[in-house]
Amino acid sequence: MVNELKEIYGSYSIPKEVYRLIxxxxxxxKEGLSLATIGLIPIDDYFYYYSITPPDLIPFASTGGNxxxxxxxxxxxxxxxxxxxxIVCVSPTNDPPxxxxxxxxxxxxxxxxxxxxxxxxxxxxxxxxxxxxxxxIRENASDLSNVLQIERTLIFxxxxxxxxxxxxxxxxxxxxxxxxxxxxxxxxxxxxxxIIGSNSGRSFSFAKDRNVGEKEIERMQSFLYSxxxxxxxxxxxxxxxxxxxxxxxxxxxxxxxxxxxxxLVLKDEAYRxxxxx
Numbered sequence: 001m002v003n004e005l006k007e008i009y010g011s012y013s014i015p016k017e018v019y020r021l022i023x024x025x026x027x028x029x030k031e032g033l034s035l036a037t038i039g040l041i042p043i044d045d046y047f048y049y050y051s052i053t054p055p056d057l058i059p060f061a062s063t064g065g066n067x068x069x070x071x072x073x074x075x076x077x078x079x080x081x082x083x084x085x086x087i088v089c090v091s092p093t094n095d096p097p098x099x100x101x102x103x104x105x106x107x108x109x110x111x112x113x114x115x116x117x118x119x120x121x122x123x124x125x126x127x128x129x130x131x132x133x134x135x136x137i138r139e140n141a142s143d144l145s146n147v148l149q150i151e152r153t154l155i156f157x158x159x160x161x162x163x164x165x166x167x168x169x170x171x172x173x174x175x176x177x178x179x180x181x182x183x184x185x186x187x188x189x190x191x192x193x194x195i196i197g198s199n200s201g202r203s204f205s206f207a208k209d210r211n212v213g214e215k216e217i218e219r220m221q222s223f224l225y226s227x228x229x230x231x232x233x234x235x236x237x238x239x240x241x242x243x244x245x246x247x248x249x250x251x252x253x254x255x256x257x258x259x260x261x262x263x264l265v266l267k268d269e270a271y272r273x274x275x276x277x
Contacts (some may be wrong), residue, residue, distance in 0.1 A: 010268030055269040099125040
């Protein structure tokens with residue numbers, strides 16, 4: 001398990017919080033329970049990176065449905081320790097597929113214990129008001145058996161004890177966290193995450209038809225030749241969002257991105273792009 005985790009985390013140390021989450025799952029399974037019951041499955045072995053997964057995201061848990069996963073956003077190695085990294089939810093089949101969730105892991109766990117089912121956080125990132133949120137909660141509760149309700153209650157209690165997590169107002173927190181993130185962004189990106197840095201700059205305008213012919217690649221190369229670091233990183237985010245970076249689809253852009261990341265000494269990120277194959 002440790003070797004598989006090291007492959008996911010690359011040059012970062014694996015946070016003790018991740019080990020605690022994995023250990024909690026092991027302990028619960030001995031009791032006939034599982035974090036899967038609340039939609040928070042620890043990732044402890046090989047992870048299949050989805051095309052839309054940002055290259056600077058390190059996944060640590062999935063919901064078990066529709067490829068939805070949560071991860072530490074390293075902001076291209078600007079974050080020193082992952083316990084301080086923002087938490088992002090990737091929902092490959094939904095629009096938008098990338099959602100900024102929490103400022104750090106500790107606050108993410110507060111959100112987790114504030115909902116009846118963790119996958120709801122993905123929905124709550126886009127709801128308009130508390131009435132809509134409460135309706136989602138009611139619909140979910142109506143389908144639950146008494147046994148499942150009891151199991152969820154037990155599991156959430158163990159989570160609270162393990163991480164000293166406290167309930168928060170979910171919608172208020174999500175709105176505040178997104179506003180604080182926006183203030184730090186120097187260049188906005190298509191995935192809504194933006195680039196954190198000291199320099200502002202331009203964004204590359206991708207072809208609306210998603211053309212990746214020779215002329216378009218040359219136009220990209222020309223842009224990158226004169227771009228500052230923040231502009232290059234914004235290009236990576238936007239290309240990852242705009243194209244499908246695999247050999248079966250937009251391979252020319254994928255190779256350009258890999259070379260760019262390697263030139264910026266972002267080996268972990270380059271590896272993750274290649275792992276989407």
